[in-house]
Amino acid sequence: MTSNERFKTYVEGFDKILEGGVPAGHVVLVSGTPGTMKSSLTYYMLYHHAKENGKTGIYVTLEQSRESLVRQMEKMGMKAKEVEDKLNVLDLGLIRKKLKQISGGGSWMQVFKSYLENLKENLKYDLLAIDSLDVLETMADIENRRTELFYLFEWLRGLDATVLLISEASPEKILEGSFDEGYLSDGIISLKMQVVRDVETQRRIRCVKMRETNHDPSYFSLLFSGGKFQVTKVISE
């Protein structure tokens, strides 16, 4: 991985804001409340890197099944067949099966980590998405959140991949002083729904933080149409 490489989000207009994209090796939170298109946007990025850039991606879906996620993405125009050699979607069912084979009595988190390390050796993935941090935490039965998150981020950085970590935190939560993962991450992309008027709700995206990047931290409108994501300046409030 070259140090100045950046991974485009492929969201039209947004990459320019990010000086070209997410710096290679960053661990970035993609956060937002339900339905703000966290999964779609993250999958979109991995999908386009696989299709247009020859990059290998792993999408770990802990909440939604592989079938349901792939069906949803197909409906949005992202055909799994076109990226079958490059984009691997793993769900909990699949992981559980593998875990049984490799589990040597370690904790869920330890086994989960060694599974992804194994995959790194075999598939040499460039991009890793985990959907979501919240479910991962629940499954890991974390006792000391602050410490365990610290070690999780350390470990993610050591993977030599660019990581997108989906978080269910709301924009308000992100700004709280005690939002540990906000400090630990290299970047935060926040998604929200904005009620403009009773009859109009818009999707918004903003880069709250991106280390090594001089970015505009404002909200932009996020549109998905014709199989493409795009951002535009907010014109009405």
Ligand SMILES: Nc1ncnc2c1ncn2[C@@H]1O[C@H](COP(=O)(O)OP(=O)(O)OP(=O)(O)O)[C@@H](O)[C@H]1O
């Ligand atoms: N073809 C489409 N075009 C535009 N928007 C769509 C399309 N298909 C689904 N959506 C929107 O995407 C939303 C779901 O997106 P997604 O599952 O990525 O959100 P999420 O933030 O991951 O949600 P969750 O918190 O439930 O995981 C739907 O609620 C719907 O509004």
Ligand SMILES: [Mg+2]
């Ligand atoms: Mg989702």
